[in-house]
Amino acid sequence: MKLAVSTRERIIIAVCLSYMLLFVYAAVSKLADYQVFLRQLxxxxxxxxxxxxxxxxxxAAEILLSLLLAFRRTRTAGLFGCLCLMASFTMYIYLILNHASHVPCSCGGILEKMGWIEHFYFNLAFMILALLALILDAPQDSQFNIMKGFQLLILLGGVMLSSGLTLSLFIISERIVHYENRFERRYPHPAVSEIAREPLPHNSYYVAGFSKSRVYLGNVTAPLHVISCSYKLKDFESYEIKLDTAxxxxxxxxxxxQDDKFYLYNGTVPYVFDGSVRDWLAVRSEGNPKRFTLAEIMGKEMAVRTFSESGEHILGVQRLSSEAAPRYNEAMLHKQADGIFDTDGVLLSGDGKFVYLYYYRNEFLVSDASxxxxxxxxxxxTTSRAQVTIAETWQGLRQMGQAPLLVNRRAALEGSYLFVNSQLPGKGDFGKLWKQASIIDVYDIRDGSYRFSFPLYDIDGQxxxxxxxxxxxxFLINEKWIVRYDLEKGLVDGP
Structure with a gap:
């Protein structure tokens, strides 16, 4: 049964008006708040x-298609363009829901209150409307054969091409952002939420580690003094480390x-003590540690940074419980200037591996005890070379000739993810966000890819x-506070 010409025309006009209303409103909303839309993208x-x-x-495409829909002679081209554009939008939402590293905020405007799944089905419905209008707009003798083969191929080709274009943009973007791009941050929202905060009695604490249920804080000015609290930042307790050596x-x-065990070490003397958090009695290790400038515990061994015979930084591993000689690999750190200042950085360990992050260049390395x-x-x-200037004093000592460009400041390692407190703003980072927060960039140390970034806002201006x-x-510490934030589920592996 064929529809009357007037009925077909009314359906086609209704579909065109629906698309015009949707696209004009969407385009005006985007252009009226262009910076917000740009940031959302x-x-x-x-x-x-x-x-x-x-x-x-x-x-621009939405406005152009709306204009094409407004005239009878260009209506068919406009409907075909609407079908293709809506197919692109639908593929975009499919990728967001199934393949994206995180699900961002929904776009604003007329669809602001709609979730991503609802938005997906909304787009599918509009694709069906466009397809229906194209069928009805086709010559009468073909409309109830769904359309002639050639016309159907054009429609399917357009849908596949536009969907494929969106998929291609996703693949290119993933490659650029994860591996090639050097300064464009991705901010999922929300990434973290503040759970609790508590004031600290002094400004010299740092997070020393964790047991199954408690956080332990060391003290820079009183190294034998330790405090702990629950993960909820409650039930504070204070301890003094007792020594078997005077x-x-x-x-x-x-x-x-680490869990129910603590370590006390110093690389200048050098020494390593260990004991249980149940009694805080420190016993000197049976090993024979050599001098080191940085160290992190790795089970029965310790990853260290020390100096080579030529006076340059090198990385190695020392045993904690035996007289076994330490092992070093002088090829791990890459010298760019003097081998000391240019290779300065942060040493982190966890799960049997360690990470060394350079302060003054965009590089880190991952290794284990081998x-x-x-x-x-x-x-x-983009800072691939350390921008440091080396000068010598009249006594022949080397020192920084001028303040270097600091790239990476603090860092943390958890599971397969490296969290870096970057010191350089990326595209769009200028303004209040950069001034009022510390930016944390997250990397997957399994493949070196960049994952996402999030801000940790200043507290009391600190x-x-x-x-x-x-x-x-x-767990964040500044001069006055300890604060707990929780990462949103799904951003990193694990619970």
Whole structure:
């Protein structure tokens, strides 16, 4: 049964008006608040790297298609364009729901209150309307054969081409953002939420480690003093480390806590003590540690940074419970200037591996106790060479000739993820966000890819001094506070 011409025309006009209303409103909303729309695209895990040109191409296409729909002679072309554009939007939402690293905020405007799944089905419904209108707009003798074969191929080809274009943009964006792009951040929202905060009695605490239910804080000015609290930042307790050895200096000692065991070490003397958090009695290790400038515990061994015979930084591993000689690999750190200042950085350990992150360049390395490099990765900024100037004093000592460009400041390692407190703003980072927060960039140390970024806002005007992460809990310390944040589920592996 064929529809009357007047009925077909009314259906086609209704579909055209629906698309015109949707697209004109959407385009005007985007252009009226262009910066917000641009930032939304920049935060998208699918189209991050294409935000700058898509921010004007999308509303321009919506306006153009609305104009084509307004005239009878160009109506068919407009409907075909609407079908293709809506297919692109639908593929975008499919990628967001199934393949994106995180699900961003829904876009604003007329669909602001609609969830992503509802939005997906909304788009499918509009695709069906466009297809229906094209069928009804086709010559009468073909409309009830669904359409002639050639016309059907054109429609299917257009849908596949536009969907494929969106898929291609996603693949390109993933490659650029994860591996090639050097300074474009991705901010999922929300990424973290503040759970609790408590004031600290002094400004010299740092997170020393965790047991199953408690956080332990060491003290820079009183190394034998430790406090702990629950993960909810309640039930504070204070301890003093008791020693079985007298007459040693502990003024620069560091404390590390792993489950029910604690370590006290100093690389200048050098020494390593360990004991149980149940009695805080420290017993000197049976090993024979050599001098080190940085150290992190790795089970029965300790990853260290020390000096080679030529006076340059090298990385190695020392045994804690035996007289076995330490092992070093002088090829791990890459010298760019003097081998000391240019290779300065942060040493982190966890799950039997360690990470070394350079302060003054966009590089980190991952290894284990074998000292074989599993990965050399890059942070997203563009500073591949350390911008340090070396000068010598009249006594022949080397020192910084001028303030270097600091790239990476603090860092934390949890599972397969490296969290880096970057010191350089990326695209769109200028303004209040950069001034009022510390930006944390997250990398997957299994493949070196950049995942996402999030801000940790200043408290009482003070930026973070240190932070550590266990599971999805972030514990931040500044001069006055300890604060717990939780990462949103799904951003990193694990509970």
């Amino acid at each position: 920049g935060m998208s895990p699918v189209l991050t790297s294409h935000a700058s040109w898509l921010a004007w191409v999308v509303p 007459g040693m200096s502990f003024s620069t000692a560091q404390v590390r806590v 000292l074989k490099i599993a990965l050399r990765g890059n942070t997203i900024d 930026k973070l001094e240190s932070f550590r992460i266990i599971r999805n809990h972030i």
